[in-house]
Amino acid sequence: MARQILIDCDPGTDDAIALFMALGDPRLDVRLVTVAGGNVGLAHTLRNARALVGLSGKAVPVVAGAERPLMGSFQDAAHVHGEDGLGGVRLPEGPAAAAGIAADAIREALRAAGPAGLTLVGIGPATNLALALATEPGLLANVAEIVLMTGAWAEGNVTPAAEFNAWSDPEALAVVLGCGRPVTLVTLELSAQALATPARIEALSRGGSGACREAACGILAATPPSRRLGGAGSPQHDSCAIAWLLAPEAFTRREVFVEVDCGTGPGRGQTVVDRWERLGRKANATLLDTLDAEVFFALLDRSLSRLP
Numbered sequence: 001m002a003r004q005i006l007i008d009c010d011p012g013t014d015d016a017i018a019l020f021m022a023l024g025d026p027r028l029d030v031r032l033v034t035v036a037g038g039n040v041g042l043a044h045t046l047r048n049a050r051a052l053v054g055l056s057g058k059a060v061p062v063v064a065g066a067e068r069p070l071m072g073s074f075q076d077a078a079h080v081h082g083e084d085g086l087g088g089v090r091l092p093e094g095p096a097a098a099a100g101i102a103a104d105a106i107r108e109a110l111r112a113a114g115p116a117g118l119t120l121v122g123i124g125p126a127t128n129l130a131l132a133l134a135t136e137p138g139l140l141a142n143v144a145e146i147v148l149m150t151g152a153w154a155e156g157n158v159t160p161a162a163e164f165n166a167w168s169d170p171e172a173l174a175v176v177l178g179c180g181r182p183v184t185l186v187t188l189e190l191s192a193q194a195l196a197t198p199a200r201i202e203a204l205s206r207g208g209s210g211a212c213r214e215a216a217c218g219i220l221a222a223t224p225p226s227r228r229l230g231g232a233g234s235p236q237h238d239s240c241a242i243a244w245l246l247a248p249e250a251f252t253r254r255e256v257f258v259e260v261d262c263g264t265g266p267g268r269g270q271t272v273v274d275r276w277e278r279l280g281r282k283a284n285a286t287l288l289d290t291l292d293a294e295v296f297f298a299l300l301d302r303s304l305s306r307l308p
């Protein structure tokens with residue numbers, strides 16, 4: 001039976017790839033897509049999520065959520081994702097957003113999932129998830145697990161200390177990390193191993209046809225290579241969270257204690273990950289350490305083959 005999941009996202013070039021990977025694999029039953037402002041403002045991320053789901057042909061409701069973090073002000077990452085969030089790749093207008101607001105829709109989806117449980121995949125700022133979980137903690141029993149693309153244990157990508165999603169809403173991340181359900185972390189160190197190089201984009205593009213494959217390859221080609229990673233390609237952060245659900249055997253992992261810095265100094269948003277049990281604290285997350293990039297890109301290729 002397919003695993004029921006919800007994707008909370010901010011598309012975003014790499015979110016787009018994650019959505020395609022998930023929507024194209026029958027082992028995942030995507031019940032809901034919720035959207036926050038993040039890589040670009042909510043007007044764009046919502047439009048992009050609707051367009052991507054529309055292109056996939058799947059009838060998945062897309063619901064708008066937080067425009068800004070719980071505390072502090074909103075800042076985008078348009079310098080990476082382009083002003084429109086998809087690197088200038090134009091997609092047909094998708095179906096209208098479903099009525100309501102993300103936090104309510106997440107709680108509703110959890111209620112509907114019942115004890116069988118819903119897996120929450122968070123690949124944007126954690127605001128929507130935090131609002132949902134904090135306002136009705138009774139529903140935590142229906143959370144099967146939580147997979148987050150967030151944080152870094154060595155170095156950030158928005159400040160020297162912090163990764164973008166964690167830095168965008170550290171207070172929300174603290175709520176999700178502290179909710180008591182199993183959390184798995186995709187950090188920058190892991191996503192650096194899923195590097196979309198020109199050769200891999202070329203291979204994906206040769207792998208078949210279809211509107212989704214064309215859009216995915218266009219988006220990958222439009223994403224600037226990471227300076228942090230020597231310019232070899234663009235790290236596919238968000239789809240690592242989907243790949244983990246599909247092929248856990250392609251990853252290594254360890255149990256860790258992790259805490260997010262919610263202070264206002266230069267460490268704001270840093271995820272302090274105790275990889276060597278130095279603090280003697282009970283582990284509160286599974287940290288994904290390594291992934292097999294060949295398996296990762298094969299999963300993406302297969303999902304694109306199944307989509308229109």
Ligand code: BDR
Binds near residue numbers: 163
């Ligand atoms: C994360 O931040 C966003 O820019 C990406 O979509 C990804 O979710 C990487 O730091």
Ligand code: CA
Binds near residue numbers: 009010038039123
């Ligand atoms: Ca994202």
